[in-house]
Amino acid sequence: MPNEPVLALRGVSKRFGAVQALTDVDLEIHPGEVVALVGDNGAGKSTLVKTVAGVHAIDEGTIEWKRKPVQIHRPHDAQALGVATVYQDLALCDNLDVVANLFLGSELRRGSILDEVAMEKRAKELLDTLSIRIPSVRIPVASLSGGQRQVVAIARALIGDPEVVILDEPTAALGVEQTAQVLDLVERLRERGLATLLISHNMADVQAVADRVAVLRLGRNNGVFSVRDTSHEEIIAAITGATDNAVTRRQARTTEASK
Template sequence: MIHVSATPVLALRGVSKRFGAVQALTDVELEIHPGEVVALVGDNGAGKSTLVKTIAGVHPIDEGVIEWKGRKVRIDKPHDSQDLGIATVYQDLALCDNLDVVANLFLGSELRRAGVINEVAMEKRAQQLLDTLSIRIPSVRIPVASLSGGQRQVVAIARALVGDPEVVILDEPTAALGVEQTAQVLDLVERLRERGLGVILISHNMADVKAVADQVAVLRLGRNNGVFPVRTTSHEQIIAAITGATDNAVTRRQARTTEAGR
């Protein structure tokens, strides 16, 4: 994998976030480069959702710096994040079942001509977008309610791309999907990388992470607990970082067995 530039498109430097007495994130560092998929993993309560919401502008950070292409930026609300070029696809998708694919893709950002919604232009752009991403659905005019889970997920990702973002955050995109549908979504993630986008993939599924991620960033109790290159890191090493075994149970056990062997 070749980085387009040494400067990350998005970087978190020493980011912390509190909710009242609860310290949700402490001194978190994260870098996303163009054309790179970074998997964000960790146990429930590790701070993954909070971290994503700080980048998406839902929870402004308390301390630290967010950088966009090397310059410091403020992300205080979702619009700030979107205006920079960050798109977030949440787990609940927020698609409108009764509307067709075209209407869902352009919801809130409809194309207009002389003040009137331009259905023809939207349909054409929708078809082009789905084609470039190799997304196969029966028709862009069928209601979203009639799509499979995998198709719904790829439509939600396609919708995030309507505004030409440079970073896409995917929150558990394969959580409720079967094998074939999961493959469809992972294929799309690879196409996002090929297009030079930076992707943050939140996932509990290590097989998915191994399949498409370049780097795995582990959060534990709201702090960084390692960034690992996927190709050269074992499943066990990542699990150990997630559970915290790296600095307690495993090392203690190794120390015991070494002493016993003396």
């Protein structure tokens, strides 16, 4: 893994009125790395994502891009740096086909006319590169499955050649097969050398694709763990703030029964 992080948060804090959403948060993401951001409801995950994506400006601290401090005050600032965010609602237009969704707002033109041929060709090339299988790039998005819609939304984020991709709960409400399809795509993002920040409540998904897990608890850092060297129970304990919970008790019972 390269030593230089492409994106880093240093002592970032964010307040909304009387609510302190983030306090002195640090986070680093390196090229070709999948970092999972986990935490209980209200831990600050969404706020952190929105500060990086330019929805909320930070109150204190520094955001660094390739070791240089940057200002992110609006979504355009994040996009200009090379940050692409795929939110949970996907923001796809059901009545438009896959090509139109991929290039929505970034249409290719030949003079004043949309270059439909060039967009369709590039769409097919991108989907083929990512091994995304859909019946046709010309079918309405409304006819796609949940997993197919999710991978189309991720593919759309790659149109601008970002270096960091943020995925907000990409497998929420998906079935087993559709989840596998999305996780396969996350691994291909890593293979392409992209830095990926994965927000998830699903620990099985996290342990399947993440390299490191960053835990937020009550708006603060509560540990960064290597997936390879950390047990499921340790991560759950960091999320809940307690070493005694249902998961750890079950693990203890299993260990005792095997003796």
